[in-house]
Amino acid sequence: MRRLWPLLLLLIAVSSVRADEGMWLLNELNKQNLERMKELGFNLPYDSLHSEEQASLSQAVVIFGGGCTGIAVSEEGLIFTNHHCGFGSIQSLSSVEHDYLKDGFVSQTKEAELPVPGLSVKFLKKTINVTDRIMAVIDTITDEVARIQAADSISNVLCDSVGNNATQYAEVYPYYNNNVYYMQVYDVFNDVRLVFTPPSSVGKFGGDTDNWMWPRHTGDFSVFRVYASESNEPVEYAAGNKPYKPRYVPEVSLQGYQDKDYAMTIGFPGSTDRYLCSWGVQQRVENSNKPRIEVREIKQDIWKEAMQASDAVRIKYASKYQGSSNYWKNSIGMNRGLANLNVFERKQEQEKEFAAWVAQSPQRQEKYGEVLTLLEKGYTGSNEYRQIATYLSEAFAGGAEIIKLARMVQSVDVQNSTPEEIDYILENQIKDFFKDYEASLDQKVLGAMMEVVKKRVPAQYLPDIYPSIDKKYKGDYARYAADLFKKTSFTSIDKVAEALKNPAKYEKLKQDPAYKLSLSVLISLFEMQQFLGETQFDIAKGERLYFAGLKEMYPDKALSSDANFTMRVSYGSVGGYQPYDAAWYTYYTTTKGVFEKEDPKSDEFWVQSEILDLLKRKDFGQYGNGNGDMNLCFLSNNDITGGNSGSPVFDKNARLIGLAFDGNWEAMSGDIAFEPELQRTISVDIRYVLFMIDKWGKCPRLINELKLVK
Template sequence: MNLKKRVCALLLLFVVAGQAYADEGMWVLKELNKQNLARMKELGFTPSYKQVYSETDPCVANAVVIFGGGCTGITVSDQGLIFTNHHCGFGAIQQLSSVEHDYLKDGFVSQNLSEELPVPGLSVRYLHETVDVSDRINSEISGISDEFKRLAAADSIGRVICDSIGNTEFVSADVIPFYNNNKYFLIVYDVYRDVRMVFAPPSSIGKFGGDTDNWMWPRHTGDFSIFRVYAGKDNKPAEYNADNKPYQPKYVAEVSLQGYQDKDYAMTIGFPGSTDRYLSSWGVQQRIENSNKPRIEVRGIKQAIWKDAMLASDEIRIKYASKYAGSSNYWKNSIGMNRGLANLNVIERKKKEEADFAAWVAQDEQRKEKYGNVLELLEKGYTSTNEYRQAATYLMEAFSSGAEIVRLARMIQSVDVDGSTSEEKDAFMKERIESFFKDYDPALDQKVLTAMMKVVKERVPEQFLPDIYKQIDKKYKGDYEKYTADVFKKTKLLSYDQIESIIKNRKQYDKFKKDPAAELSLSVLISLFELQQFMSDAEYDISKGERLYFAGLKEMHPDEALSSDANFTMRLSYGSIGGYKPYDAGWYDFYTTEKGILEKENPASDEFWVQPEYLDLIRSKDFGPYANENGDLQLCFLTNNDITGGNSGSPVFDKNARLIGLAFDGNWEAMSGDIAFEPDLQRCIGVDIRYVLFVVDKWGKCSRLIDELKLVK
């Protein structure tokens, strides 16, 4: 359990007259209540609760998995077949690609089990159990007033609970706080480490529209990829072995070819990463000014340098494709979030909620004693750390996430040279250093480092700059291009053999401390540590304020069903299919068709270029059983399900809990959704499962995968 992890956000779940409550919420399946179930039924859902979630019998939730480190997937066959997004599988596709076998550009199709490609390092996690341990923890910490000691005690108890389970490479146990540290759950996963790539469409399908269409509607992107989980003896998790067999899951999701209509029921189950729905007005202001704005600026500079190099070289394009996509996604998210928060007057709405809370507290002496200083804690905590947060964001974006040579130096600095065994050092070299160099270009990184040095110097106040800047300004007279050229000329870190010598030889490691890349990394690390120290006391005040604020809101609205903020645990969201009105006199329909590919296709654009043979296939309109009743092929569709990052690859189910699509994006007009849910604007974008099957069948000619599915026609 992460000691400093906070589940934050401000409630916007209040209802208009005549409604039970809005359809906001990423609900813990174990805690679905009568209100949730009644609303699901009202919207059209027919199965029972136990069919969706059960701790004893096979259920829909058993088929939903964590894919990799931050996505969701769905099990669709009794042979361990997993559907997820193309952008979720992108790292694996890139990892297995080369100039000779460019699976990013050309796609990948396996026609039998032997052709399926192992993906080193990729794992799939199935939820084993969820146990409420709130009573055990809260009974021990309820009398602790100091927030640091309270969090430390909860963390300690959580580790003891996890130790009783026994964390291994195949079992992952963690105690995670929910409801702003008011409840705690033990979450246990079975971890499958033999995962193989089965099918990937070319990027002209899986990433059609690129950055231009990212977070936008209408979409025409076939954002899917297919993998398979393999198991060892007795169907248990195992490391890769050629003798492993396809995993036989507890439950297999049915796949519907029946389509959907406007206002039909829609449900997602997945692993949303993080929301801040109970974030205070001061927290929102800090997010806008001191986190998002620096991130937007620094990533924009870095990505422009990367993009130019990627367009000039296929080798660099393949190396940097996954890194660029990951960086750009959060960059554009930050831009959209700031825009949405301003357009929707979220700060003013938060202030109104806080004023209502203050008025409620003032009505009762016991409330004053319990909640009287909550808003003061939050205001002081955020406003006192704004300057530190902004400086820290610039340093992290420029060096921790920007110049890769700094990150490489930090990796090596983290090795316990004396305490690590030879086997651990060999594993470090193979798993961390080999993979780093596979996707690294020093000449490109040198350009990035120069730009990062400049933007930090211009934006970070002198008192927060790493001390190394004083040395650089004295020796190089502010010429950062000359400085970075020297770093890359003199560093030992561009050689695999020299890095191995550093971590295996104490004398070499001691000399490494004077390596220019190591000196830069350490200087940045010290500055970040100092900034964290400046913020630490305030962060505990914020944590206490947010814990008590949620508890107060729950007491203030006893009849409301309040959902816990997302924290990358399994959640259910229910809603309906439907379009939306993005602006005055405008209306977006709830689905797109193949016509949009032909309208957008542009052979001169790297984002909208499509293989000629695929264009011919689309123009032929040979859509078979995957066409709708009008003969069109539906590509993507909209629901008002409440999702966020981590939900990528989440199954979208119909009223019968049958798979109709895979969630892959949100919409530009509601990028503030992680902080403020907007039912009239917020939409989940999914790829139609019929489009997925069309690409597999008609483009990939891979009928064996279609035959594995439990199709409902």
């Protein structure tokens, strides 16, 4: 017991500091959570925050697209989210003639709002605890493979019983490292239209340079509208659909915020690994992040050069580049943060304490004695395979796009598909691919990707096409790529369509060099997944039991479940932080920073003259901060991660004060270890959002839809 005392004393000492860590399930908020929220300033009763029986705040929060959050802000289905969340939709509607990325978009009437094919918005309808139904079947299964398979089978049956279709989506999610299960049911709205977006000089101001950084001056917002049937139900797009009336619409505050004011986010955080072991941390740094950083930097440099040389290429690749560079810089920051904050060593210390706790009892030894052995074996045994899989997937699955196209074609069952099914694939997959594809650019990427894989992947794990390529092209992968693109049919949408509609020509397509390359890469990736699969079940079992053990070890400590892209609440306060010795960052930025950073020679910091003139006039009116200026962005210590982008930030009265869009560079290790002194959420001030809509967009019709509180 003596070894436990230092850790227990440490937990007691920091409990007040760390009390705000956690992305909490709203249906599981306990007395400790609610008391802490009240202590921080929250004024309202719990059922106003979350209830499935009556209208409540959480019912206004939505999944926007496939990986972001949004907030319904009007009785007519108006949705606020981030500019970078809407970026793909804005890009898909843009052209050289109508460059909504560069120039922005303003609709002055509902009729002028632009439908976005393929975009959906999901409202959470209900959450059902299905733990008992699943555990009743799997709890006695000792083989982890069989246990997971059984849980998946039961989950599928449960979802089918509720009904999965175009307008309703159900899924069972595991929580607390597969110790608890909830089924989430969503209404899916597929008629979503672009209403307003600022130009990228506002919505993406600072570009890659400012990404994950503070101070920030980015107006990261865009506006969409959800449409529904006459009876206010989810429905596919039709010109005659009506604006959706949400169950709840929050008030929008013009009152601003002060240091230490209450701040709360509700959103759909994607993924965290707060209970990751030391071996897992090491694998993330060395075998996942480092290969990803290397490959993406090579690809992004090639893309960026082409984008700077051509507006047409810039529009085609803007969304792809943003998605790639965001996670690239995240990986760089995470490795830096994990090292600077000694996260690996801290995880090792926790594991020592866990081992000591287990050793104190025969019952604990029987239940948890193999946990650390399973984790060490699983991670160390998979390190090499994880690194190889990362290089292969980054270079080929996410790098050279022609391999992705060939894989799309390979996945089509031409012999057994109906003409209607083939037409659907052509219309919704193949045409979408070619719309944003530049073959000459991809040729350069392919050569570079082939080279980095040859350099980093051991010979025995290379795709089996490499020996023949090396023999013919003598290691000149640029020449190989040029020859492939000269001979392939995959750069022609007409030839691809012809092959998909004609089984005989499809068979001939199998001799295409891009088809052969894609198949060879696929086999290597599948082989790596098999090698990894042999270790992943040890890891899964170890992590499940490790969390259960920690829960027993600290019975009075509230442990939140890792994020899994389901709705969570995070509570905290507005405030600045100390990034390093002798420095302090205040909690908000103003228009002054735009003029300090603005650079007409930089594509990241260039701003249109009319926007600069607008800010210079300082006609901020009700959107000003009371000191003759206007706040643009602000900081809070809310616990968020990817997926929270677009999350509403509420004040103590549950009024909207901002939209979360980023985290800070100094705490990029936050997905693995929350750092209360450093970790900050960066949000765009809602007053800046409204200013741009009103003063720049001259679109008061949208302002009039909101429930403003002055």
